[in-house]
Amino acid sequence: MTPPLLTITDVAVELPTPRGILRAVDDVDLSLQAGRTLGIVGESGCGKTMLSRAILQLLPKKAKLSGRVMFDGQDLVQLAPESLRRLRARDLAVVFQDPMTSLNPVLTIGTQLMETLQEHLELDTPAARKRSIELLAAVGIPAPEQRLAQYPHQCSGGMRQRIAIAIALSCEPKLLIADEPTTALDVTIQAQILDLLAREQRRRHMAMIIITHDLGVVAGRADEVAVMYAGRVVERAPTPMLFKRMHMPYTEALLAAIPKLETAPHTPLPAISGRPPDPTRPLKGCSFAPRCRYATSRCREAKPELTSAEMADHLYACFHPIKMAEGIGA
């Protein structure tokens, strides 16, 4: 097997806040092969976005990062700013939840696309223009030639996200990080954008990380899923395995709490009581213990490590894993 495109080891991110140090990402290990999709799922504040920023080396200035981020044979944490900038533009691309984060409101779409292509692929103006039109057509923008002269505000939210994707794809990245790419969009547009990302990924044999709060978004589209809670990965497995047998009570509770189309109206939802712990006041034991119905005194005393039992590639951080074969775990 070829070495993974991305390997992150012991990554931790700490942010100073008026209330004390906030450990946003707490010793995370992940890896991703070229051409594969990893889904990172969690609720707000679980550290999923900070983790993606740590991979991209786009953390806030005050943040303290430790650990290693090996991408395509280089440790991004040690890389000089100039090399990092070149790498981010070409091999490592990102699509944000709000496309206006990456689009410049006062430049035309054509200028923004062509600028990237001319700078990083050293294309001349006619070639960059031709390539821009191709890219806009590839992401499903009707009449791409006319769009080049337009500004972002003249496009709908769905169109802007398509344009942001076109820019992200323009230099043929090896890895695309999509951080809640469809959260701001309507459901019919969301389906189109997710289809678009999947299609372009297959065509370009690109690796992709989809960060989302929605288990539904990753279920049909990620090869592997990592579930985060309070800064840690608490369960990680190939997608079909995870949905078939969730071992971590948090993952199970999260799935159960989603309203399902097939459930009859007025059925009480199995809600998770309470809320995530204050990240500036880390708990001694398992972070989910105060909300977990299986928790025992052991869970409040010690932090469970991310381990596997039955299947080597199904990892979970729990002393009392659920849905295990007899005699394993517990």
Add this chain to the structure above:
Amino acid sequence: MMQPAARHEPLLRVDNLVVEYGLGDKTVHAVSGVSLQVARGETLGLVGESGCGKSTLGRAVLQLRRAKSGRVLFDGEDLTAMEGEALRKMRRRVQLIFQDPIASLNPRRRIGDIVAEPLIIAGVKDDAERKRRVREVLAAVGLDPELVANRLPHEFSGGQCQRISIARSLVLNPEFIVCDEPVSALDVSIRAQILNLLEEMKARFGLTLLFIAHDLAVVKAVSDRVAVMYLGRLCEVGPSEQLFARPAHPYTALLLQAIPVPDPDVRPAESVAAGEPPSPIAPPSGCRFRTRCPQADQRCSAEIPELREVAIGQFAACHHPLA
């Protein structure tokens, strides 16, 4: 329980409501002739994508935006004809819960005062009486009145702020609440808590709800009937189970197909949804969904489809309803 008489007279009846607003020299056709009814004790879900006019409709029902034409009958009285004191009196019986729980609470005021404000506006002068009501509703939504009344909104999470908003909407003992995307800003684990709370409050206080949301599964979880809206018009109305099991309008079917299902064995249908909704400034002639509809033909552009009964209690506005 529903009274036999109430069965015939819905608590809310919206007749052919039209809401438009100006945008420069153009007109936005936000709501274009919507009729619907909500029975006493019923929850009607209203779903649609952004810009379809569902929030405008909710606000027009409460007279927070006045309609261009049409009527809103609440308990037999036409709210669109009311003004001044009569309207203020009526507003005590109808309330609104907003999407953004944090932005809808004044950051400088204490929770106890925020929840008591509707009582002051309604003219409840007795301080002890107000305090008693505030304690009651805070306890009802699962907050400890002693712990929260003197604190400020920023000390609470989004889910707790939504509980406070719900308490505020209940304090005048209303009969009818418009919930405008009440859980969209909340995390999955908190969303379930708030949906359960709304259901509890509805049963406990005998409420009637208009529940507006873009998420079909969320709407189904709480609604007896569901109305689907597209570009200012209703496409389909029907009992929740029936509508989700057998959608008659192609737009309802499209929405259902587009939802990502949290099950890896369900492969996402490739590109079910073509195109984007047209602008409400220049809506298409005839059926407004026709520009994205796989079934559309000549008739759909020439003739506006009326809501017609396609199954018992289920109505669709489509020239070619799905079997």
